[in-house]
Amino acid sequence: MATKIRVKPKRGIRGILETGIWGTLLLCSLVSIFTLAMVFLYLVGNALPFFGRLDLWSFLSGTSWNPFGDPASYGVLPLLVGTILVSLVAAVIAIPIGLGCTIYLSEIADPKVKRIFKPAIEILAGIPSVVYGLFAALVLSDWLRSITHSSSRLNALNGAIILAVMMVPILVSIAEEAMNSVPRSIKEASMALGANRWETIRRTTLPAALPGIVAAIVLSMGRAIGETMAVIMATGNATQLTFDILSSVRTMTAALAIDVPEAVSGSVQYQALFAVGLLLFILTFGINLIADYLMTRFKEAYK
Amino acid sequence: MDKKTMYIAVGIIAIIVIAAVGATLVLNNNGSINPEKNAKIVLLKKTSSSPTFSPMDKAAVYNGSYPLSRYLYLYTDGIPNSTSSVYKWLNYVLNTSTGQMQVQDAGFYPLQTVDLSAMRAQLTMGNTNSLTGSFKEGGSTTMAELTNLWAAGFKNATGITVTVSLGGSGTGIANFINHAIDVAQSSRVMSAQERTNAAAAGINVTEWKVAVDGIAILVFKDNPVNVLTLPQLEGIFNGTYTNWNQVGGNDQSISLFGRDSASGTYASFKDLVLVKKENYASSMLQFNSNALIVPEVENNAGGVGYVGIGYAKEATGTAAQTLLTSFVAMATPLQELDFVMGNGP
Numbered sequence: 001m002a003t004k005i006r007v008k009p010k011r012g013i014r015g016i017l018e019t020g021i022w023g024t025l026l027l028c029s030l031v032s033i034f035t036l037a038m039v040f041l042y043l044v045g046n047a048l049p050f051f052g053r054l055d056l057w058s059f060l061s062g063t064s065w066n067p068f069g070d071p072a073s074y075g076v077l078p079l080l081v082g083t084i085l086v087s088l089v090a091a092v093i094a095i096p097i098g099l100g101c102t103i104y105l106s107e108i109a110d111p112k113v114k115r116i117f118k119p120a121i122e123i124l125a126g127i128p129s130v131v132y133g134l135f136a137a138l139v140l141s142d143w144l145r146s147i148t149h150s151s152s153r154l155n156a157l158n159g160a161i162i163l164a165v166m167m168v169p170i171l172v173s174i175a176e177e178a179m180n181s182v183p184r185s186i187k188e189a190s191m192a193l194g195a196n197r198w199e200t201i202r203r204t205t206l207p208a209a210l211p212g213i214v215a216a217i218v219l220s221m222g223r224a225i226g227e228t229m230a231v232i233m234a235t236g237n238a239t240q241l242t243f244d245i246l247s248s249v250r251t252m253t254a255a256l257a258i259d260v261p262e263a264v265s266g267s268v269q270y271q272a273l274f275a276v277g278l279l280l281f282i283l284t285f286g287i288n289l290i291a292d293y294l295m296t297r298f299k300e301a302y303k
Numbered sequence: 304m305d306k307k308t309m310y311i312a313v314g315i316i317a318i319i320v321i322a323a324v325g326a327t328l329v330l331n332n333n334g335s336i337n338p339e340k341n342a343k344i345v346l347l348k349k350t351s352s353s354p355t356f357s358p359m360d361k362a363a364v365y366n367g368s369y370p371l372s373r374y375l376y377l378y379t380d381g382i383p384n385s386t387s388s389v390y391k392w393l394n395y396v397l398n399t400s401t402g403q404m405q406v407q408d409a410g411f412y413p414l415q416t417v418d419l420s421a422m423r424a425q426l427t428m429g430n431t432n433s434l435t436g437s438f439k440e441g442g443s444t445t446m447a448e449l450t451n452l453w454a455a456g457f458k459n460a461t462g463i464t465v466t467v468s469l470g471g472s473g474t475g476i477a478n479f480i481n482h483a484i485d486v487a488q489s490s491r492v493m494s495a496q497e498r499t500n501a502a503a504a505g506i507n508v509t510e511w512k513v514a515v516d517g518i519a520i521l522v523f524k525d526n527p528v529n530v531l532t533l534p535q536l537e538g539i540f541n542g543t544y545t546n547w548n549q550v551g552g553n554d555q556s557i558s559l560f561g562r563d564s565a566s567g568t569y570a571s572f573k574d575l576v577l578v579k580k581e582n583y584a585s586s587m588l589q590f591n592s593n594a595l596i597v598p599e600v601e602n603n604a605g606g607v608g609y610v611g612i613g614y615a616k617e618a619t620g621t622a623a624q625t626l627l628t629s630f631v632a633m634a635t636p637l638q639e640l641d642f643v644m645g646n647g648p
Binding site for chain 1: 308309313327500564582590598
C-alpha cells in the first residue's frame with residue numbers, strides 16, 4: 001500500500017488555497033454519500049408504511065402481483081422469480097463467453113488483433129439499452145422462436161440473451177484489466193517450472209486475477225438485475241409466477257417502470273412500489289457485499 | 304490507439320450489423336416487413352343464439368349491438384369560456400368538418416348527432432379555465448394517432464400548440480389530478496375514486512365525449528375460430544380456457560396479448576368482458592400500446608389480443624363498412640358503459 005505523502009500546509013495565500021481545495025473535494029465525496037443516504041432513507045421511509053398495511057411474509061410469498069386490480073394483490077414473488085430467472089440465465093450465458101473473450105484478449109491474441117477487438121467491445125458497451133431492447137423485441141425473438149418453437153415470442157430466454165449481450169462488454173473490460181495486472185514474474189515462474197501456456201493461464205494467472213474477475217462478474221450482474229428498458233421490450237411482462245424460461249415473465253424493474261406512472265402519490269400502490277424498489281436495492285446491495293467479501297478473501301490468499 | 308485501427312474496428316462492427324440485418328430480412332419471412340396481413344377480426348355475439356356483429360359495422364357500434372363499443376373521452380378542469388385555448392380546442396374537436404373528420408381518418412367513428420349536440424351545448428356553458436396559449440394534454444395511447452392529427456390541424460388553424468404525451472389513460476388521469484397536464488385524454492371513464500381524488504385536488508372534473516370506438520378482437524389469420532360469444536371471450540381472458548379446441552378451434556394453446564394496467568383499453572375491456580369482476584389471467588402478456596399487440600398476434604398461431612378499431616383496420620387491411628342490419632332504423636344513442644350482459648339492442 002502506498003504511503004500517503006503528508007506535506008505541512010504552507011502559510012499565506014497558497015496555504016489557504018490548498019486547504020480550500022481539500023475542502024471542495026471533501027464536499028464532493030460528502031455529496032455522493034449524502035445522495036446515497038437520502039435515496040435509501042426515502043426508499044425506506046415510503047416503503048415502511050406499506051408493511052404496516054400488509055405483512056412482510058404475504059408480500060414476499062404472495063404469488064399474484066396486481067396492484068391496480070380489483071381486488072388488488074401485492075405479492076412480489078412473481079417479480080422476484082422473474083428478475084432472478086432472467087439474470088441467472090443471462091449470467092450463465094455471459095460468464096463463459098466473457099471469460100473466454102478476456103483470456104483470449106489478454107493472453108493469446110496478437111497485439112494487432114487486440115487493438116481492433118478491444119475498441120469494438122467498448123463500442124458495444126456504449127450502445128443504449130433501448131436499442132438492445134428493440135433488437136430483442138423485433139429480431140431476436142423471431143430467431144429464438146424458429147429454434148425453440150415456444151408459444152410465446154417474448155419470453156425470459158429472449159430477455160436473458162439480450163442481457164448477456166449487454167453484460168459481456170463490462171465483464172471483459174474489468175476482467176481484462178485484472179488479468180493484465182497479474183505480475184509477469186508469476187507467469188514466467190510458472191513457465192519456468194515447465195507448464196505450457198494453457199496450464200499457466202488455468203492454474204496461475206486466473207487464480208491470481210480472481211478478485212478482479214469476481215468484481216467484473218458482480219458488476220455485470222448488477223447491470224443485468226437493474227436493467228429496465230431492454231427487459232420491458234423483450235420479456236412480454238406477464239405477471240405470472242413461472243420457472244419456465246420459454247414463457248413470459250415480468251422483472252421487478254419492469255414492474256416499477258410500468259406501474260409507477262399510474263400510482264397516485266401516497267396511495268397504497270405507491271408504497272407497494274417503493275417496497276419493490278427497496279427489495280431491488282437490498283438485492284443489489286447484497287450481491288455487492290458478497291463480492292466484496294470474496295474479493296478480500298482471495299486477495300489475502302494470493303498477495 | 305491510432306486512427307487507422309479505430310476505423311477498422313468501426314468498419315468491422317458496421318459489417319457485422321449490416322450482415323445481421325440482411326440475414327434477418329432474408330430469413331424472416333413472417334416479420335413485420337412483410338406487407339401481408341396475418342391477423343383477422345373476430346365477430347362477437349352476446350350469447351350463442353344472438354346475431355353476430357363486427358366492429359367494422361358502424362351502426363352496430365353506434366347502437367350497442369356490437370358488445371365492445373365505448374366512447375373516447377377528454378377531461379378538463381371545468382367548462383372553458385370562449386377566450387381560452389381549451390375552448391378553441393374543444394370547438395375544433397367537436398366540429399363535424401374538422402375534428403370529427405379526423406376521427407374517421409384515425410379509424411374511429413365520429414360522434415353521433417345526438418351526442419355531438421349535447422357536447423356542443425355543454426361547451427356554451429363555459430365560465431372557467433382562462434388558460435390561453437399552449438397547453439398540455441396526455442393519457443390514452445389508443446387516442447394517440449387521433450390527438451396528433453387534431454393537434455396538427457389545430458396548430459394550422461389557430462397557431463396554438465398542444466403538447467400531447469402518452470402513458471395510458473390511467474397515467475393521463477393521474478397527471479391531470481396532479482396538475483401536471485391541463486387536459487386528460489382517456490379511453491375509459493374516470494372512476495369514482497379518481498373523481499374523489501380530483502375533487503380533493505381542487506379540480507372540477509368535466510367529461511367530454513369526443514369519438515366512438517369499438518374494441519376489436521384480433522386472432523391469427525389461419526385460426527378457424529371466426530365468432531366468439533361474450534362468455535367464451537370472458538373465459539379466454541380470465542384463464543379458464545387455455546386451448547383453442549375448448550372454444551371450437553384447433554388444438555393450439557391460447558396466447559393472450561393485452562395492455563398493461565395504465566391503459567384505458569385494459570380497463571374498458573375488463574368492465575365489458577370480465578363482468579364477474581375477476582382479474583385478467585396472469586399469463587397475459589402486457590404491452591403499453593395498441594400498436595405492439597398487432598405484431599404479436601400476427602406472429603403467433605394461437606394468439607388473441609384486443610385493440611382499438613383504428614389499429615384493427617390497419618392490421619387487417621379492411622376498410623370500414625356500413626352494413627345495414629335489420630336492427631338499425633335510426634341511430635339510437637349509445638348506452639352508457641354499465642352494459643348488463645344479455646340486453647339486446
